[in-house]
Amino acid sequence: MKVNHNAVLLFAAALCLNGICHAQTNTESSASNFKPASTNQQGKMYPQVNSDRKVKAGVMAPQASKVQLDLGGKRYDLVKDDKGMWTGESEPQDEGFHYYQIQIDGAAVPDSNSKYFYGAGRWGSGIEIPAHDQDFYGLKNVPHGLVSENIYFSKLTQAWRRCFVYTPPSYTANAGTRYPVLYLQHGSGEDETGWIAQGHANLILDNLISDKKAAEMIIVMDNGYAFKPNASTAIVNNQPPAPVFEEVMIQEIIPMIDAKFRTRANRDNRAIAGLSMGANQTMRIIMNHLDTFSAIGGFSGTPNYPNGDKLDPAVFLDGKFKNGADVNRKLKVLWLSLGTKEPKPFPASVGAFKQMLDKQKIKYVYAESAETGHEWQSWRRALHGYLPLLFKN
């Protein structure tokens, strides 16, 4: 008998409902209103978040000599009590989702209290800081689409790959209906799980559809890392790796999706978007394939990354933006966005790209996410702004 049957948990969703959380009143001070994070494993009291958006970690490590919370690029020393429980608080964090880890005597480990997410190049801990606008990605009593895992063998990479496919609420009942498709890409160090687990793309679209603010559509989320067989998989300086992902998208993913799902298989009904590295990748893909897509969303990224220098449309991306009027005719939606707290080089490189668009009189929508950095809250908000612009008839 290898399984410990003592600790039995409920439904894995963080039900911070059943008496675990303390009631919060307006009279409570922020010091006393710490509550378990919604990203905790069921029943785990730590980590906690308070109304100042500070994180309080708790780690049981009786024989350790040094334990730290490693969050937002800083390490916070925790203090041990007489039972061996180490606790300590961080500085206030931005709203939204953050990756973190615990340091125990020099070992960087996931927090055993949290659920695990893929980002920063690894499966590890994440924490959700409640946001003032969290309602738009909340799980609500509205019709919900399905998210399907689709496994396929890629001949171009000679490897098994997978994508997640969101189908909208009406998809299963309306067997005669076909739907437009958004291809939505993750960023560097992330994978095809990010847009659901961290981004809540399905809930964002469920809610928008319910409010009649967005068209019913399919969303396909694949993995942006694709290499020719035997190619190096090394990722250098946050740059997109070997460019075979474009071929995989055009030659393998789109034909597979059009064959397997009830799509409207034409450019008017096909959009693409991505965050950071995914923005860079998808902008290049669409400009090479304007016959395939009609809308692009670049969330916290542009194809001149990491360069902030002025762009010459005659040569940039082989002159793809040289004829602004032609780009305007072909692109129904060109969306760019950025968090107001994004670090270098994003403001400069996105800014240079916008200036080039302005110069070419190319129409685009630009949005900023207030008080967020190069993180998921910026990208949730970007998706929420971008989706209503798509597939308007």
Added chain:
Amino acid sequence: MKVNHNAVLLFAAALCLNGICHAQTNTESSASNFKPASTNQQGKMYPQVNSDRKVKAGVMAPQASKVQLDLGGKRYDLVKDDKGMWTGESEPQDEGFHYYQIQIDGAAVPDSNSKYFYGAGRWGSGIEIPAHDQDFYGLKNVPHGLVSENIYFSKLTQAWRRCFVYTPPSYTANAGTRYPVLYLQHGSGEDETGWIAQGHANLILDNLISDKKAAEMIIVMDNGYAFKPNASTAIVNNQPPAPVFEEVMIQEIIPMIDAKFRTRANRDNRAIAGLSMGANQTMRIIMNHLDTFSAIGGFSGTPNYPNGDKLDPAVFLDGKFKNGADVNRKLKVLWLSLGTKEPKPFPASVGAFKQMLDKQKIKYVYAESAETGHEWQSWRRALHGYLPLLFKN
């Protein structure tokens, strides 16, 4: 909004493909043929498994004073080298999947090298020990079904729940075809993710369908923990919790699946099965609802658990097995199975149940999984044996 919607399907198929693994030759000794486990995160060299099925853990913890591998109910001391890397080997493990963790100076933490699985009441590390018969759950070049995450609000529990739904390879193309359904339940301390991530139920059925050894069917995997609102969630002595799961299954899950998917919605085309606690639950459900299901699989569990005493069919389960001839008429398939290394009380309680069936002249299939315990390899094999018996026309 308090519910964290963590939709990550850990695709734990053995991707020991991408150049991570060293070539193994017949001349290598077991001491030298350690290879990274297929359950490792991409690119991680530890933990490793050798041909003796020993596990070698590796943890970087420069300032720690004691690091242990906690696997199979034993703790193995690791030894530090001059770079701060702790390594050490376990005794030989059984074939198949095992949960494990790392102890660092008294802190029980997930291994940062592994992927994470839900079991033993927590998200944590798991390791795959290659099995001689692993081909039947291997990821092969055959048509693959989809696995969909389906979120729903349960009125009976007043909570958000989810199930994963496997649809067979032909489902998307054959819009006019309806399919039989298997409802498949996890065990104690596990959840609705287990049968895909640890059990590879989708790959097992993909392979059987490709070999024409099983019918194309839908598999629904929901969460066996379901309580009335505000009911206690305490679970005592590994007993199944409050019995509202039966009501959720009959009144909520099945009608939802029949409405949302193209099912053959009748008892002849509906089967149920479960492992351990799930075997107990599903046996009770089917005996109360022979109008709803026609086949049952009890993997390493029976409804008399944990009792090994002789059963009186006049009173056991309210006399549901009293009329053996009637049970034989109604149950097309009654499957029981057990691993040969299962601990108390499983052999005795399953044995007592079988004796009762024999006495009542109730037909059943009994299978044993050689050299495996109360773990996933027993249950993969059980599913692989059970599926071909279902929905024969």
